Structure formats: structure tokens, C-alpha cells
Amino acid sequence: MKISVVEPLGIPNADLEALLVRACANFKATGEDVEIVTHEDRKEDEASLIERSADADIVVVSNIKYPASVMQANPNLKYICVAFTGYDHIDMDYCRAQGIKVANCAGYSTTAVAELVFALAIDLMRNVLPCDQAVRAGGTKAGLVGPELEGKRFGIIGLGAIGSRVAKIAQAFDCEVVACNRSPKELPGVQMLSLEELLSTSDIISVHVPQNAQTIGMIGAEQLKLCKPSAYFINCARGPIVDSQALADALNEGRLAGAGIDVFETEPPIAAEHPLLSAKNVVATPHIAFASYQAFEKRAVIIANNVESYLAGAPENLVS
Numbered sequence: 001m002k003i004s005v006v007e008p009l010g011i012p013n014a015d016l017e018a019l020l021v022r023a024c025a026n027f028k029a030t031g032e033d034v035e036i037v038t039h040e041d042r043k044e045d046e047a048s049l050i051e052r053s054a055d056a057d058i059v060v061v062s063n064i065k066y067p068a069s070v071m072q073a074n075p076n077l078k079y080i081c082v083a084f085t086g087y088d089h090i091d092m093d094y095c096r097a098q099g100i101k102v103a104n105c106a107g108y109s110t111t112a113v114a115e116l117v118f119a120l121a122i123d124l125m126r127n128v129l130p131c132d133q134a135v136r137a138g139g140t141k142a143g144l145v146g147p148e149l150e151g152k153r154f155g156i157i158g159l160g161a162i163g164s165r166v167a168k169i170a171q172a173f174d175c176e177v178v179a180c181n182r183s184p185k186e187l188p189g190v191q192m193l194s195l196e197e198l199l200s201t202s203d204i205i206s207v208h209v210p211q212n213a214q215t216i217g218m219i220g221a222e223q224l225k226l227c228k229p230s231a232y233f234i235n236c237a238r239g240p241i242v243d244s245q246a247l248a249d250a251l252n253e254g255r256l257a258g259a260g261i262d263v264f265e266t267e268p269p270i271a272a273e274h275p276l277l278s279a280k281n282v283v284a285t286p287h288i289a290f291a292s293y294q295a296f297e298k299r300a301v302i303i304a305n306n307v308e309s310y311l312a313g314a315p316e317n318l319v320s
Contacts, residue, residue, distance in 0.1 A: 001027065002035045002076070003307065004056035006049060007064060009083050010296030013038040019300055023308035046070055053077065058310070060303055061090075063267065068094035079315075081306045083299055085109060085290070086238065087319050088211045095320050102320040103306045107161055108299035109290035113236050114165040116289040117206050118149075118173075120260025123283050124232050125149065149173040155202030157195065157219075158237070159185045163208035170204075178202060182209070199226040204234065211238035221246035224255065232258045236289040239264040248275035257281060262289045 003020060005013075017036050024034045039052060044064050050073040053059050057076050059066075062083040068091040071077055082090060082104040095102050123129060127144040134144060154175040156163045163179065167190050170177045178191045180198050195218075199205060205227065209215045220243040227233070233256055235242050244265065250256045258281035264270050268286040276282050302317070309316040 002056045003058040005038045005060040006052040007042040019304035023304040027311040065089045103317040105302040109295045110161045112292040112295040113289040124258040152203035155198040155205045157207045158209035204232050206234040207237045216240045224250045234260045236262040245275050248279035251279040
């Protein structure tokens with residue numbers, strides 16, 4: 001049995017290997033040998049992924065695109081542990097056709113993502129970056145006074161684990177919390193609305209739906225026309241859910257007050273000509289919402305538990 005972790009995952013490889021050794025203990029007790037391979041750098045090209053996945057029965061990969069062409073080069077592959085919540089970067093059709101099981105690590109980054117939502121919202125509303133620039137340039141607060149979160153209507157699109165955590169934090173700021181969700185859901189103190197009503201009445205709008213065929217492009221020009229000019233838009237979910245050009249147009253035309261963007265159509269580095277990088281009142285981060293020290297530690301434990309459950313014949317967190 002060979003386990004290949006094709007990239008570093010935010011904690012020392014020795015610590016991850018120790019967790020995986022413990023996860024494999026019962027399997028090794030049956031007399032099977034287990035080889036665990038880790039790597040010190042991240043490589044995303046196909047040739048490197050093929051080389052790093054070679055002969056592995058189990059592959060651990062985070063958000064690197066993992067296409068059928070890589071998997072076809074490894075006939076031993078039986079199980080993929082996605083060290084990430086989303087798995088749209090894995091060729092799931094190929095996995096289903098070949099009987100390759102796929103599990104994810106949902107939940108490890110819930111707190112990290114939710115906290116960045118508020119970092120971006122407060123940064124935008126209180127002009128933190130412009131204030132920093134003003135101080136360094138010998139300026140004052142003139143023109144930089146902004147609104148408080150308290151009393152604002154905070155609209156959440158998608159009430160999964162992360163959206164629900166955002167709702168709880170928004171309530172702690174004494175916001176009026178509203179949400180829309182693809183299936184009925186009740187949370188204390190959260191009013192459920194249609195997407196259209198949420199967009200047209202919210203002061204802060206935060207996106208928390210997964211990327212799939214139904215959500216790609218769900219926030220486009222028509223939806224953004226519904227928003228209040230004083231509203232702030234936050235996307236820490238997936239880039240393709242929102243039409244970036246339409247969002248940039250809304251910002252540049254004064255139809256939105258600002259946007260906090262952690263995700264784009266591609267992974268960073270982002271092309272300099274991307275429309276949101278030159279749009280007005282944008283705070284951009286390089287897909288870092290999920291990444292905190294604590295989140296990486298939680299993720300490593302979930303990876304080990306996923307591998308252990310797979311080897312025991314009762315796989316958990318399957319998405320395939």
C-alpha cells in the first residue's frame with residue numbers, strides 16, 4: 001500500500017506522516033506494508049503530478065487540478081483524499097467510471113473562512129487600507145469615515161457550515177441576519193428570503209455556496225442590478241459563482257460601495273488585467289480564507305481519519 005501526499009499541506013511533513021502512520025496501524029497489523037511519501041514543494045504541472053502519484057493506491061491532494069490524464073497514468077489508484085472542502089478540481093466523472101473513491105475534508109476551514117469574511121467587511125467599511133496609506137502619507141481621517149456593522153442587514157447566500165458560522169458572527173455584531181438557501185433551513189434569528197429580496201435589501205452580501213453546474217454564474221449583471229449602491233459584496237466561496245466583469249462594472253459605476261474578494265476564476269497568481277484588480281473599492285486576498293495555522297492542523301487530523309476509515313472498509317466523507 002502506497003500513500004502519496006503530492007504537496008505540502010501547511011504542517012510539517014513529519015507531523016502529517018506521524019498521523020498517517022497511526023491511521024494505518026490496524027491495516028499494517030494485517031501484515032501489509034505501507035509506504036508514505038510526502039513532498040516539500042507544490043508543483044501543479046501534469047508531469048510532476050504523474051510522477052508524484054506513481055504507483056500510489058491513495059493520493060492526498062488539496063486544490064491542485066487533478067485531471068483524468070494524471071489518474072490514467074496510475075492504474076493502482078483507488079482512493080483520493082481531497083485536503084480541501086471543494087472538489088470541483090477533481091475529474092469526478094473519471095473517478096466514478098473507474099470506481100475510485102473520493103473523500104474531502106469539509107469543516108476544517110469553517111472558522112478561518114468565516115473570520116476572513118468579517119476582516120474583509122470591516123476593512124472595506126472602515127477604510128482600513130486607505131487609512132493606513134493616509135497615515136503613512138501624513139494625512140488625516142478626512143474622507144475616510146465609514147459605517148459600523150451594528151444594525152446593518154447582513155445577507156448570506158448559502159447556509160452550509162460556513163454560511164451558518166458567518167450568521168452566528170454577524171449576530172454577535174448585532175446585525176440583522178437574512179439568508180437564502182437552496183433547501184429549507186432554519187437558524188435562530190435568521191430570516192430566510194429569496195435571492196432577489198436578499199440582494200435588494202442587504203447592506204453586506206456574503207457568498208457561501210459550492211461551485212457546481214447550478215451555481216456557476218449565479219451572481220451576474222442582472223442580480224447585481226438589484227443591490228443597493230451602499231452595499232458591500234464579499235466572495236470567499238468560489239470565483240466562477242460571480243461574474244467578475246459584471247461585479248467590476250457595478251463597482252466602477254457606483255452601484256456597489258465595495259467588494260472583498262478572496263477567490264477568482266483561477267488560483268493565484270491573478271493576471272494583472274483581471275477586471276476586479278482595477279475596480280473601485282476592492283480589497284483582494286490570494287485565496288487565503290481557508291488557510292490558518294489551526295485550519296491546517298484540523299485538516300491533517302481529518303486526512304488521517306479519512307485514510308483510516310477507508311483502510312477499515314468504512315470510508316467517511318465520501319463525495320463520489
